[in-house]
Amino acid sequence: xxxxxxxxxxxxxxxxxxxxxxxxxxxxxxxxxxxxxxxxxxxxxxxxxxxxxxxxxxxxxxxxxxxxxxxxxxxxxxxxxxxxxxxxxxxxxxxxxxxxxxxxxxxxxxxxxxxxxxxxxxxxxxxxxxxxxxxxxxxxxxxxxxxxxxxxxxxxxxxxxxxxxxxxxxxxxxxxxxxxxxxxxxxxxxxxxxxxxxxxxxxxxxxxxxxxxxxxxxxxxxxxxxxxxxxxxxxxxxxxxxxxxxxxxxxxxxxx
Amino acid sequence: xxxxxxxxxxxxxxxxxxxxxxxxxxxxxxxxxxxxxxxxxxxxxxxxxxxxxxxxxxxxxxxxxxxxxxxxxxxxxxxxxxxxxxxxxxxxxxxxxxxxxxxxxxxxxxxxxxxxxxxxxxxxxxxxxxxxxxxxxxxxxxxxxxxxxxxxxxxxxxxxxxxxxxxxxxxxxxxxxxxxxxxxxxxxxxxxxxxxxxxxxxxxxxxxxxxxxxxxxxxxxxxxxxxxxxxxxxxxxxxxxxxxxxxxxxxxxxxxxxxxxxxxxxxxxxxxxxxxxxxxxxxxxxxxxxxxxxxxxxxxxxxxxxxxxxxxxxxxxxxxxxxxxxxxxxxxxxxxxxxxxxxxxxxxxxxxxxxxxxxxxxxxxxxxxxxxxxxxxxxxxxxxxxxxxxxxxxxxxxxxxxxxxxxxxxxxxxxxxxxxxxxxxxxxxxxxxxxxxxxxxxxxxxxxxxxxxxxxxxxxxxxxxxxxxxxxxxxxxxxxxxxxxxxxxxxxxxxxxxxxxxxxxxxxxxxxxxxxxxxxxxxxxxxxxxxxxxxxxxxxxxxxxxxxxxxxxxxxxxxxxxxxxxxxxxxxxxxxxxxxxxxxxxxxxxxxxxxxxxxxxxxxxxxxxxxxxxxxxxxxxxxxxxxxxxxxxxxxxxxxxxxxxxxxxxxxxxxxxxxxxxxxxx
Ligand SMILES: Nc1nc2c(ncn2[C@@H]2O[C@H](COP(=O)(O)OP(=O)(O)O)[C@@H](O)[C@H]2O)c(=O)[nH]1
Ligand SMILES: [Mg+2]
Numbered sequence: 001x002x003x004x005x006x007x008x009x010x011x012x013x014x015x016x017x018x019x020x021x022x023x024x025x026x027x028x029x030x031x032x033x034x035x036x037x038x039x040x041x042x043x044x045x046x047x048x049x050x051x052x053x054x055x056x057x058x059x060x061x062x063x064x065x066x067x068x069x070x071x072x073x074x075x076x077x078x079x080x081x082x083x084x085x086x087x088x089x090x091x092x093x094x095x096x097x098x099x100x101x102x103x104x105x106x107x108x109x110x111x112x113x114x115x116x117x118x119x120x121x122x123x124x125x126x127x128x129x130x131x132x133x134x135x136x137x138x139x140x141x142x143x144x145x146x147x148x149x150x151x152x153x154x155x156x157x158x159x160x161x162x163x164x165x166x167x168x169x170x171x172x173x174x175x176x177x178x179x180x181x182x183x184x185x186x187x188x189x190x191x192x193x194x195x196x197x198x199x200x201x202x203x204x205x206x207x208x209x210x211x212x213x214x215x216x217x218x219x220x221x222x223x224x225x226x227x228x229x230x231x232x233x234x235x236x237x238x239x240x241x242x243x244x245x246x247x248x249x250x251x252x253x254x255x256x
Numbered sequence: 257x258x259x260x261x262x263x264x265x266x267x268x269x270x271x272x273x274x275x276x277x278x279x280x281x282x283x284x285x286x287x288x289x290x291x292x293x294x295x296x297x298x299x300x301x302x303x304x305x306x307x308x309x310x311x312x313x314x315x316x317x318x319x320x321x322x323x324x325x326x327x328x329x330x331x332x333x334x335x336x337x338x339x340x341x342x343x344x345x346x347x348x349x350x351x352x353x354x355x356x357x358x359x360x361x362x363x364x365x366x367x368x369x370x371x372x373x374x375x376x377x378x379x380x381x382x383x384x385x386x387x388x389x390x391x392x393x394x395x396x397x398x399x400x401x402x403x404x405x406x407x408x409x410x411x412x413x414x415x416x417x418x419x420x421x422x423x424x425x426x427x428x429x430x431x432x433x434x435x436x437x438x439x440x441x442x443x444x445x446x447x448x449x450x451x452x453x454x455x456x457x458x459x460x461x462x463x464x465x466x467x468x469x470x471x472x473x474x475x476x477x478x479x480x481x482x483x484x485x486x487x488x489x490x491x492x493x494x495x496x497x498x499x500x501x502x503x504x505x506x507x508x509x510x511x512x513x514x515x516x517x518x519x520x521x522x523x524x525x526x527x528x529x530x531x532x533x534x535x536x537x538x539x540x541x542x543x544x545x546x547x548x549x550x551x552x553x554x555x556x557x558x559x560x561x562x563x564x565x566x567x568x569x570x571x572x573x574x575x576x577x578x579x580x581x582x583x584x585x586x587x588x589x590x591x592x593x594x595x596x597x598x599x600x601x602x603x604x605x606x607x608x609x610x611x612x613x614x615x616x617x618x619x620x621x622x623x624x625x626x627x628x629x630x631x632x633x634x635x636x637x638x639x640x641x642x643x644x645x646x647x648x649x650x651x652x653x654x655x656x657x658x659x660x661x662x663x664x665x666x667x668x669x670x671x672x673x674x675x676x677x678x679x680x681x682x683x684x685x686x687x688x689x690x691x692x693x694x695x696x697x698x699x700x701x702x703x704x705x706x707x708x709x710x711x712x713x714x715x716x717x718x719x720x721x722x723x724x725x726x727x728x729x730x731x732x733x734x735x736x737x738x739x740x741x742x743x744x745x746x747x748x749x750x751x752x753x754x755x756x757x758x759x760x761x762x763x764x765x766x767x768x769x770x771x772x773x774x775x776x777x778x779x780x781x782x783x784x785x786x787x788x789x790x791x792x793x794x795x796x797x798x799x800x801x802x803x804x805x806x807x808x809x810x811x812x813x814x815x816x817x818x819x820x821x822x823x824x825x826x827x828x829x830x831x832x833x834x835x836x837x838x839x840x841x842x843x844x845x846x847x848x849x850x851x852x853x854x855x856x857x858x859x860x861x862x863x864x865x866x867x868x869x870x871x872x873x874x875x876x877x878x879x880x881x882x883x884x885x886x887x888x889x890x891x892x893x894x895x896x897x898x899x900x901x902x903x904x905x906x907x908x909x910x911x912x913x914x915x916x917x918x919x920x921x922x
Binding site: 047 | 577581597599600601602603604685688689695696697698699700701711714716735736738742
């Protein structure tokens, strides 16, 4: 990352959650560095500051063991957006989102937006494999282990079952949409007042770059109002983040 | 280093010695050379008694290879009047092939060690048993492992109750399993607390029972897999694979099943399996709570060394989960698949094992410091001292896996210090997370030596992206403190910028051995352990760059292997040595341990013993002169904690919070 994080106050906080190995780090790496390379396993949480126009967006990449360490609430505290990530070839990774990760978001902002992201689409969708349309460079360091299927790889039989898990699509867009609806319900949010599921469910490939920029740019656009609101209120942007000892109920309370 | 300035004392003594070998009183006392390393030399009148160098290298010929023998023998004979210890040394390293062909010798060594002291005394007429016998009762338990049986160790048959025909005939078995089974077939099992001393019948039957739940769809891993120098496996007591250095755990589950069967078979007889020796391999088992760790090594390392390595592996796992959590997990669910919690951390263990093979810090249990002008180090420490926040307890600056400085919270330092081994785990963690060069990491980390049951929260960030050589590590006891700690980093960054400290650090790098100015000296490792105000806080060592002819990976490994071998003999639990002069094919090595330091030196093969001694004298003098630069002398402190008890070793309560989460994962 070329720019330094030095002395910049984050305007807004985005958290990427999801099971180990679904590609959270790869997604962030693809977005920030326009590259896909073999990532090193994430240790704890990694905090990044991304300059987005005039705004500083802080992004937490997490390891997937937050619940074990009781750190999820810390990463999520005051978040304006949570990216719930699963692996389209792994049904379990979707259910884990609901079972293990959703409750971590209790400390997020009341107006937090939730995106549901199915990564590794290149393994199941031929459309996600091609040269990257929205990513001008599209350079691809295929150090990753799995090679995508060369033919017939775009079978989209849902539900999983047997077969090569790597190439079998186990989670369909509909499943993600259904999860999105359940997330809103869990949050006690009004489905009508929230962005529609179609705009916040993505299938991406960190490997090819498919939909990755779209994902992050969409989310940043959507959190812009909360950035502006915060700036308007003249609230020192760090209070939200630094005042760690604020009981979480203050923030979580509005959701109920 | 040494208070009494032994550098110069030594040099004089050595010269005196060379001139008239019999003058130094210490020479008449064999003990400084051969007594167990952990025992202080018996009272000797020579003022230099704690530095037996004068008598040592000259009088002793550790393990000399055939080629050099005539010359050295003359040398030895000329000194014979004052050098009886040499015979003991000789006995301590029974023959040259122990060094050059450890794998074949080792077995014999182990089997013979009970009787060896007698042989020694028989041969030499020396009172060697006095020196060594104290250790021989429990040679296999050098590291304080819990299951020492007072009645010593013995060797017994292992007769796993299984059906051997089916095992070898079954085509479903993978290569690796055969590999282990075959290894066991050729080997003897060393068991502890069983049988009578000295009896060592070979392993009567091979393999193990068909592992429970063996998968049929395993990868066949083949020769390449077997050929690895060192395998490390971690499994749960229920035999569930947790980690394998090479190959996927799934593919190796039956191999691990065999291992677990071995472990539990022996355990069923109230014993612990400790090691298995074969022609090429040493297999070391270690049980740590609900985890079983196994090392299968053809590296020629001693069991003791392999055991230390396994302990590191265990500690690294504990660093991610804490010992208490691991225990509770397996209490709750005996056959829990720990990989669910460790998934993604394999690379951290891989990295650790690579470091164990390549970084002598682990061997020496000491921290390697970046050589730095003490004024610069002090000003960096001051920067760290000033950038503090509540609950911050350690501030550590690291460059390329070497320590620049460490600053500690006052109340912490009173009842604890960071052990080198905890620091090594931290260094490894940093190495494993290098992908996050631009980010700032916040991660729970347990430091097992400090307290195996609770977490620190580590803030890790590089100060010089994109090069990412200088890393800041801040440890807090408050898991919510990320933003406060990150703010400390900004302050540190600013202050360093103002002083242009990064540029100064960049200029500081490892030194060349040529700076010592001794032509035959190629490399050395020097670890002081008698430095006031220093060692109580941090054990360190210094070592020059490995230069030609050790610049290639291969040669580097070879030199490290030689060092490891010397180290294992110096620290042998049965026959610890104080001094080894070892003439190898392509170099000559001298290892020497005193009450003040441990030193390993490597010379060109043509060096004579006299010039080696001379060189060491010069080296010690040089280190003395440079010690301000080579070592951290006075690690500074700060005070951040309003309520001191929070940071104390016992009061950290962080692990409680994990209770909420981990049970639901089961
Ligand atoms: N084929 C494919 N592999 C991916 C993709 N994203 C990540 N991976 C691979 O999945 C593994 C886990 O990725 P990582 O980003 O570390 O996952 P994280 O644990 O969620 O951070 C790595 O081996 C990646 O190379 C993707 O979009 N397509
Ligand atoms: Mg990751």
